[in-house]
Amino acid sequence: MSHELSEQEIQRRQTLEQIRNAGIDPYPAALYPVTAYSTAIKNNFEEGKEVCLAGRLMSQRIMGKASFAEIQDAEGRIQVYFNRDEICPGEDKMLYNDLFKKWLDLGDFIGIKGTVFKTQVGEVSVHVKEFSLLSKSLKPLPLPKTDAEGKIHDAFTDPELRYRQRYVDLVVNPQVKDIFTKRTKLFNAMRQFFNDAGYMEVETPVLQAIPGGASARPFITHHNALDIPLYMRIANELYLKRLIVGGFDGVYEFSKNFRNEGMDRTHNPEFTAMEIYVSYKDYNWMMDFTERLLENCATAVNGTTEATFGAHNINFKAPYKRVTMRQSIIDFTGFDIDGKSEDELRAAALGMGIQVDETMGKGKLIDEIFGEKCEGNYIQPTFITDYPKEMSPLCKTHRDNPELTERFELMVCGKEVANAYSELNDPIDQRERFEEQLRLQEKGDDEAMFIDQDFLRALEYGMPPTSGLGIGMDRLIMYLTNNPSIQEVLFFPQMRPEKVVKVVLNENEQQLFDIVQKEQSMELAALKEKVTMSNKQWDTSIKTLTKNGLLKVMKTNDVLFVALV
RNA sequence: GAUUCCGUAGCUCAGCUGGUAGAGCAAUACACUUUUAAUGUAUGGGCCCUGGGUUCGAAUCCCAGCGGGAUCACCA
Secondary structure (H helix, E strand, O other), X not given: OOOOOOHHHHHHHHHHHHHHHOOOOOOOOOOOOOOOOHHXXXXXXXOOOEEXXXXXXXXXXXXXXXXXXXXXXXXXXXXXXXXXXXXXXXXXXXXXXXHHHHHOOOOOEXXXXXXXXXXXOOOEEEEEEEEEEEEOOOOOOOOOEEOOOOOEEOOOOOHXXXXXXXXXXXXXXXXXXXXXXXXXXXXXXXXXXXXXXXXXXXXXXXEEOOOOOOOOOOOEEEEOOOXXXXXXXXXOHHHHHHHHHOOOOEEEEEEXXXXXXXXXXXXXXXXXXXXXXXXXXXXXXXXXXXXHHHHHHHHHHHOOOEEEEOOEEEEOOOOOEEEEHHHHHHHHHOOOOOOOOHHHHHHHHHHOOOOOOOOOOHHHHHHHHHHHXXXXXXXXXXXXXXXXXXXXXXXXXXXXXXXXXXXXXXXXXXXXXEEEEEXXXXXXXXXXXXXXXXXXXXXXXXXXXXXXXXXXXHHHHOOOOEEEEEEEHHHHHHHHHOOOOHHHHOOOOOOOOXXXXXXXXXXXXXXXXXXXXXXXXXXXXXXXXXOOOOHHHHHHHHHHHHHOOOEEEEEEOOEEXXXXX
């Protein structure tokens, strides 16, 4: 990336030279023997304890021969105290007067050896005996400041910059680090819960020849050696079920899924789902399992089952309410979907002011009614059960009602967090459901599922009764950390690529470009005659210009021409 | 995709109905031996997102583009 350096960046490069000239390596190779962290020092105060710590220099308060500074390490910040005559006992005051006062910049990594003490105002600090530069920072950090009332000034808040330069966000905004610490705690707690239950973590393909297990538009890529298209997975469901067929009792996977759809504050093109499949269980068992799981995870992340999300207080304490989809629609619209035909459902939906069209089947219509009128009302964790068959092609038919499936979704704050089935294991039924999906596709539903023949073959060998559960991990962590947007819980959310920086031409390239610009187009040989540069210079210059799309070289009747693009 | 708001110094932002660029912090220099948004004095720092238009004159008004936010729509 080539662009003009700011005044401060030039200054920092100059100090870098001064440091080198003074015989100090600004990027030393040796390890630094850290023995202490900022918060540990503050929490277990021991007067006079010798410590060695390292981190970024985040503030400097210089008062002549004494100074205070703040060091930020992985845990937080601590104040350190510098005294000139202790750091430089002899005549040479360079370390303090030059290195510390002039050459260090905010953001530099330094190492400190010293003793713990309390200042007159009672702040736990480290009295520096020795310090060294560990790594020089060449770009100034944005520096928010907190005043006496705890108000933050000059906060680094622009979402674009925060997401594009998450490393800066993390350095400067400590609450951002917390979110990601909690995210990892959630994953660890969930893993622990599954492992304790005796289930096995597995890995299944990300590149799939048939993107199955969900209905969504996939990303397409190409395998050169096989010369076939491959798809980034939209779900891992069908592979985990193959493993159940293979004889595992319980398998789970944290799966990065990819969907080529819109992006907004709850959708990112790549996101993380957790799927778990357990044999010889049904969806009733899975509801019990899910509520215990989430109670456990919420406690592991926040120390309590309660969580705040915007205006809502949610409690993940088990058990959760269970409502059938039929009952839910009765509750919020007074309409009973039981036994109704497609036309009756369409008319009812229209009557509720819901937009419908001819491609919508029964399942889709019910889904629309539920989504429009009911979903948003479930703030506390609630299981919605028994979905219509049409919208659940991988789910077992309900034991009491052939129109329905044994499926539940867990709603929290009006949004789906988890989705689970008694898995369909009847291979003939499964084949028919896939064919039904094909018919929907022909009707114009561009999200209907593809048919995976190998998956059907696996089912034909026999899959034990199984229940499966999928959890949207990003959405769950949003609830547990009170963040309304998915970008806040992903380290690097998808962004449009940054604008290409303008090409900066050097003298030779500029000279070439100017000549061609005047002529518009000319023979390559003639152009080379006109300029005075070595063959090598000529070669690299012309290559830079063509590579950046400024000039092009064409061959007409065996004569090379150079022209403007 | 629709609506709406925003883009000015390294950071956060002001800049009125058009008159030629401002503050605080950060930076630089000097002073200062327990401060904590340290302080005091002085100094430097800008393609006002890009390109057009209106005008004697545009950061400001108009149009287009680029980038971003928010809301909505789409989305198992």
